[in-house]
Amino acid sequence: MKLQELNVEMPYLELEDExxxxxxxxxxxxPFLISYSLDAAELLGVDLAGxxxxxxxxxxxxxxxxxxxxxxxCYAGHQFGYFVPRLGDGRAINLGRTxxxxxxxxxxxxxxxxSRQGDGRAVLRSSIREYLMSEAMCxxxxxxxxxxxxxxxxxxxxxxxxxxxxxxxxxxTSWVRFGTFEYFYAKKKFDKLEALADYVMDESxxxxxxRDDAYFLMFEELVDxxxxxxxxxxxxxxxxxxxxxxxxxxxGLTIDxxxxxxxxDYDFGYICNHTDTHGRYAFGQQPNVAQxxxxxxxxxxxxxxxxxxxxxxxxxxxxxxxGYYMGFMRKKLGFTTEDDDDISVLRWLFSIMQxxxxxxxxxxRVLSRYDGDxxxxxxxxxxxxxxxxxxxxxxxxxxxxxSEAEERHKQMLATNPKYVLKNYMLQYAIDKAERGDFxxxxxxxxLARTPFDEHEAxxxxxxxxxxxxxxxxxxxSS
Ligand code: AMP
Ligand code: MG
Numbered sequence: 001m002k003l004q005e006l007n008v009e010m011p012y013l014e015l016e017d018e019x020x021x022x023x024x025x026x027x028x029x030x031p032f033l034i035s036y037s038l039d040a041a042e043l044l045g046v047d048l049a050g051x052x053x054x055x056x057x058x059x060x061x062x063x064x065x066x067x068x069x070x071x072x073x074c075y076a077g078h079q080f081g082y083f084v085p086r087l088g089d090g091r092a093i094n095l096g097r098t099x100x101x102x103x104x105x106x107x108x109x110x111x112x113x114x115s116r117q118g119d120g121r122a123v124l125r126s127s128i129r130e131y132l133m134s135e136a137m138c139x140x141x142x143x144x145x146x147x148x149x150x151x152x153x154x155x156x157x158x159x160x161x162x163x164x165x166x167x168x169x170x171x172x173t174s175w176v177r178f179g180t181f182e183y184f185y186a187k188k189k190f191d192k193l194e195a196l197a198d199y200v201m202d203e204s205x206x207x208x209x210x211r212d213d214a215y216f217l218m219f220e221e222l223v224d225x226x227x228x229x230x231x232x233x234x235x236x237x238x239x240x241x242x243x244x245x246x247x248x249x250x251x252g253l254t255i256d257x258x259x260x261x262x263x264x265d266y267d268f269g270y271i272c273n274h275t276d277t278h279g280r281y282a283f284g285q286q287p288n289v290a291q292x293x294x295x296x297x298x299x300x301x302x303x304x305x306x307x308x309x310x311x312x313x314x315x316x317x318x319x320x321x322x323g324y325y326m327g328f329m330r331k332k333l334g335f336t337t338e339d340d341d342d343i344s345v346l347r348w349l350f351s352i353m354q355x356x357x358x359x360x361x362x363x364x365r366v367l368s369r370y371d372g373d374x375x376x377x378x379x380x381x382x383x384x385x386x387x388x389x390x391x392x393x394x395x396x397x398x399x400x401x402x403s404e405a406e407e408r409h410k411q412m413l414a415t416n417p418k419y420v421l422k423n424y425m426l427q428y429a430i431d432k433a434e435r436g437d438f439x440x441x442x443x444x445x446x447l448a449r450t451p452f453d454e455h456e457a458x459x460x461x462x463x464x465x466x467x468x469x470x471x472x473x474x475x476x477s478s
Contacts, residue, residue, distance in 0.1 A: 003051045003058065006044065007066045008096030008104065011203075012073065015195055018184075020071045023093050025061025026110025026120065028153035028165050032056065034128075034438050035445060036149035037135050040171060043146065044098055058095075059151050059169050061109060068096045072112035076186055077179030077246025078296055080280055085186050087179060087246050088114025091122060094175065101203070103175050104148070108167040121157045125430045126478030127166035128441055130257040132429070134170065136421045136448035137254050142232045143225070144254040145172035150441070152433075159477050164434075172253060174204045178297040179246035185300035197304055204251040216305045220313040223294060225252025227317055230287045231324035235332065236420065237263035237360040239283040241273040242476070245293045259474035262420040264465040266353035266360040272423075274473040287325075291317045331415045332364050333394075334408040337401055345397065349390055356381040359464035361420050368412035370394075371405060380464070417451035418462045424469035425461055 012020055033052050041048050048055060057063040061070070072089035079087075089112055095104040107130065108122030122130075127150055137144035148169040155165035176196070184192040197215050201208055205221060208214045229252050233240065240247075241259040249255045261272035268284035276282070281289060294317065298310045329346055330338070339345075353363065358380045366376050374391055378384040401408070421444055429440030447458060455462075 001045050001047065003046055003048065003054050004066070006046055006098065008068050008098055010067070010069050010071075010096050012094065012097075012103075012199070013069060013071060015199060016192065018074065018189070018192060019180075019196070020073050020094075021088075021113040023070055023072045023112045024110075025070055025093055025106065027060045027062055028151070028155040028167065030154040031060045031151045031167075032153070034150045034152045034166070034433070035131065035441050037131075037147060037445065037449075039135065039138070039449060040146045040148045043100075044102060044148070044171070045100070048149075055149055056151055059106060059109075059149060059167050060153075061093075061106075065095055065104070070095055070106075072114055073175060073180065074114060074183060075177050075179040075246055076183035077177065077244050078182070078293070079244045079246070080276070083182070083186070084246075086114070086183065088112070090115040090118045091120040092170075092175075101173055102146075102171040103173070105170045105172070105175060106167050107170055108165060119157065121155070121165045122167065122478060123157050123159055123163040124152055124166040124433060125163070126258070127152075127168045128430050128433055129260075129426055129478075130170070131168045132421055132426065132441065132444050132448055133257045133260065134168075135445060136451065137238075139449050139451045140232075140236055140417060140420070142236065142238075142254060143229055143252055145170050145175075145249075147171070160475075172249075172251075172255065174200070174249060174251035174253070175255070176200050176203070176250040177246050177255075178248040178250065178293055178300070179244075180250070181297055181300040182245060185303070190303040193300070194304055197301070200250050213305075215301065216309055216313075219298065219301060219305060219310050222250065222252055222297075223313050223317055224320055226290050226294060227287075227321040228252070228324045229254065230290045231321055231328050233286060234283075234325060235328040236417070237266070237283075239263065239270060239272045239281070240286065241276070241281055241474070243281050243286065243289045243293065245296050248290075248293050248297075250297075258478060259476055261423050261472070261474065263360040264422060264424075264470040265357040266350060266363075267471065268350070268354060270471060272472075272474055273476060275476045287318075287321050332412070334368070334398065334403070334412045335401060336403060339397065339400065341397075345390075345393065348393075352381075352386045352390055356383065356387065358387075361417060362462070362464045364412075364416035365418050365462070368416045369409055414452055418454065419447040419451045419458070421448060422461075422465055423472045423474065424465055427469070427472075 074088040111120035131150040134147035157165045247256040259273040270283040432440040
């Protein structure tokens with residue numbers, strides 16, 4: 001299908017005015033296409049070849065998709081533990097929903113009713129980060145919003161210094177946040193809460209429609225989806241950075257990519273967000289924070305669902321999370337059977353990794369080819385003995401598996417990515433892009449789509465992060 005044939009519907013506008021505000025897109029000056037994702041285009045069923053000019057026009061608000069009536073969404077949220085009664089899409093503008101349920105949204109397309117003091121813009125560096133990571137998470141099989149395309153411009157945007165404005169066209173099966181429910185709960189508008197719950201059920205939980213206790217079942221399923229999401233984040237070493245309830249998806253997806261990071265060296269306490277002085281959203285805290293966020297959603301849903309039942313469902317979060325997490329980690333270690341000691345084996349490994357500053361994803365990738373020769377792994381340590389002892393134990397544990405090494409290696413190589421987009425790699429693409437060279441974006445997009453494959457030309461990106469650029473903290477400014 002050609003872009004001009006892509007039709008969108010506006011189901012969110014059927015909700016009352018308090019949910020949204022119709023918004024005009026404010027075009028950027030001299031926009032140009034930087035990149036588009038073939039995979040995301042395929043999801044929409046559009047062929048973008050030869051359509052670049054039209055794509056830029058649509059993303060810059062100079063032309064509208066068929067059926068589109070752009071609008072922004074209203075929501076509240078707990079930011080760093082404190083409730084903010086009104087946030088909303090301050091720099092995101094929704095274009096509508098495609099027939100196959102992708103909600104298209106521009107980020108950085110100018111002020112909206114919800115912009116507060118903000119300018120409604122997004123700068124090039126943060127847009128590159130959002131664009132690439134949406135596609136990278138998908139490549140890692142982690143539930144996420146997606147990104148169709150990225151445009152740059154000659155539009156000046158004031159941050160700590162002058163930067164250039166950019167826009168990402170994001171797509172998601174849902175843009176509703178925990179904070180959307182919190183908004184109506186705080187205002188005691190329970191009829192609207194119910195209308196929202198029905199909307200979310202239609203959009204993200206259609207199989208529950210018509211069931212007795214459907215709202216409860218929806219909450220219970222979200223607890224499960226969120227536990228799975230967090231298990232995957234922790235397993236792959238992803239630190240979101242701003243897990244405020246307005247950045248938590250009601251559909252259990254990763255959304256709103258800000259100062260996120262993949263771990264370089266394993267560090268349980270790692271904080272990627274420079275403004276998070278107390279480490280509320282530190283890497284190791286994420287599962288607890290997710291549960292706390294779910295408890296805020298539970299409170300917001302309490303006018304619709306029996307709170308004791310939700311409480312019971314939420315209390316199972318830890319157990320569900322651990323089940324998913326251990327399942328994932330066993331796969332990373334090449335175990336197909338369960339052993340009671342697996343949790344302690346993993347804790348033992350993490351204490352060594354933390355102590356020896358071992359690159360998290362690199363370690364598992366090398367382990368995926370382990371055949372009894374310890375050299376490559378011990379080379380990662382200053383003090384070799386602890387890891388050597390652990391590997392002796394690991395070998396004994398593998399004997400219990402009775403698996404063929406070749407089959408195990410194959411499965412581990414398909415579980416442990418060779419490439420994750422670490423911050424220093426993103427910075428490499430951003431530095432180039434700020435000089436007008438977008439080849440780094442294209443390279444990282446290719447790695448993002450195929451993180452388990454070998455790419456000889458990019459061997460250096462698969463190695464432990466260079467010392468000088470490890471464990472960077474990122475500013476929230478974007
Ligand atoms: P975030 O932490 O990036 O998810 O943003 C928190 C809130 O601030 C959301 O309501 C955003 O829409 C809003 N926001 C962030 N940056 C801007 C900006 N430059 N202009 C307007 N609103 C913004
Ligand atoms: Mg946000």
